[in-house]
Amino acid sequence: MRKRSADPAKIVPSDITPYQQYLSRRALIAGGLGFAAAQSIGGFAGVAFGQPAAALTYVRNGALSVADAPNSYTDITTYNNYYEFGTDKSDPSENAQKFRTRPWNVTIGGEAEVTGTFSLEDILQPHPLEERIYRLRCVEAWSMVVPWVGFPLGDLLKRFKPTSKAKFVEFKTLYDPKQMPGQRAAVLEWPYVEGLRIDEAMHPLTLMAVGLYGKVLPNQNGAPLRLIVPWKYGFKGIKAIVSIKFTEHAPRTTWAGSAANEYGFFANVNPAVDHPRWSQASERHIGANAFGRRQPTLPFNGYAAQVANLYNGMDLRKFF
Ligand SMILES: Nc1nc2c(c(=O)[nH]1)N[C@H]1C(S)=C(S)[C@@H](COP(=O)(O)O)O[C@H]1N2
Numbered sequence: 185m186r187k188r189s190a191d192p193a194k195i196v197p198s199d200i201t202p203y204q205q206y207l208s209r210r211a212l213i214a215g216g217l218g219f220a221a222a223q224s225i226g227g228f229a230g231v232a233f234g235q236p237a238a239a240l241t242y243v244r245n246g247a248l249s250v251a252d253a254p255n256s257y258t259d260i261t262t263y264n265n266y267y268e269f270g271t272d273k274s275d276p277s278e279n280a281q282k283f284r285t286r287p288w289n290v291t292i293g294g295e296a297e298v299t300g301t302f303s304l305e306d307i308l309q310p311h312p313l314e315e316r317i318y319r320l321r322c323v324e325a326w327s328m329v330v331p332w333v334g335f336p337l338g339d340l341l342k343r344f345k346p347t348s349k350a351k352f353v354e355f356k357t358l359y360d361p362k363q364m365p366g367q368r369a370a371v372l373e374w375p376y377v378e379g380l381r382i383d384e385a386m387h388p389l390t391l392m393a394v395g396l397y398g399k400v401l402p403n404q405n406g407a408p409l410r411l412i413v414p415w416k417y418g419f420k421g422i423k424a425i426v427s428i429k430f431t432e433h434a435p436r437t438t439w440a441g442s443a444a445n446e447y448g449f450f451a452n453v454n455p456a457v458d459h460p461r462w463s464q465a466s467e468r469h470i471g472a473n474a475f476g477r478r479q480p481t482l483p484f485n486g487y488a489a490q491v492a493n494l495y496n497g498m499d500l501r502k503f504f
């Protein structure tokens with residue numbers, strides 16, 4: 185397997201991977217959790233994954249989809265937040281076209297029995313794909329409806345056998361200023377880091393997205409692998425993931441780290457808790473047919489019935 189790391193200082197080549205980890209990685213790949221299992225499912229069989237807009241094989245998950253009409257493919261792929269490719273909404277679609285998503289490796293670390301560096305193929309192969317139509321609510325008070333294609337993050341995490349000390353999961357985006365022009369400026373701390381509490385990460389709504397509108401994710405939407413947590417503000421949905429780490433303590437996340445009074449670690453969509461500089465009570469729905477219509481923002485972005493119980497007894501004004 186070819187090794188590659190976002191941060192040259194943290195390269196984990198096979199020759200320094202602890203032997204026990206090396207063995208468990210072999211077991212993971214050989215044990216029906218890797219290539220072998222995948223062939224029978226076929227989510228990626230025959231898919232030229234590196235090719236943008238290649239069609240995916242998936243099953244629609246109606247039960248976990250909202251009834252709202254999805255935004256157009258154009259809206260979803262030209263109005264983006266992805267500071268690695270610029271801070272204007274139109275920058276990512278213009279600047280990310282040549283971004284290389286193959287070969288791609290993901291490093292799994294921290295409090296888990298199985299750790300190491302895995303190819304994207306090893307990560308994806310066993311997982312059947314689903315389409316889920318989710319609301320996306322940005323912290324900047326705009327929203328869209330997106331037909332994502334992906335698989336439950338929890339199914340992936342379980343393969344690495346997190347230990348009882350794994351209370352949080354930290355995710356990192358690729359750090360590669362040569363390819364990501366936004367990383368040449370200190371607009372944010374790079375690489376982009378996000379995190380979830382382990383129960384949030386394991387929740388069935390939490391999705392690892394690899395596609396949208398039935399096709400491989402366009403680069404500007406976070407190819408090859410990005411997180412979607414539909415009851416949280418969009419910034420939790422970290423793009424171009426190269427590292428997943430199980431941790432005992434809450435990770436320092438990029439936005440919460442840069443302005444702790446403005447962006448919380450939890451970032452649950454909450455119309456009752458305003459951002460210090462604007463109201464979160466309503467949102468502007470993006471889209472050619474929406475004409476910037478404003479609509480009320482829903483608690484937990486409309487997913488309260490499924491997720492409010494994760495926060496029982498917590499003061500959501502304090503843990504925003
Ligand atoms: N690496 C990285 N991930 C990121 C961002 C970013 O700037 N860098 N922006 C976030 C924000 S603020 C939002 S709203 C969503 C936007 O996802 P979309 O462009 O697919 O709509 O991506 C999130 N993931």
Ligand SMILES: [Mo]
Nearest residue numbers: 322323418419
């Ligand atoms: Mo956002």
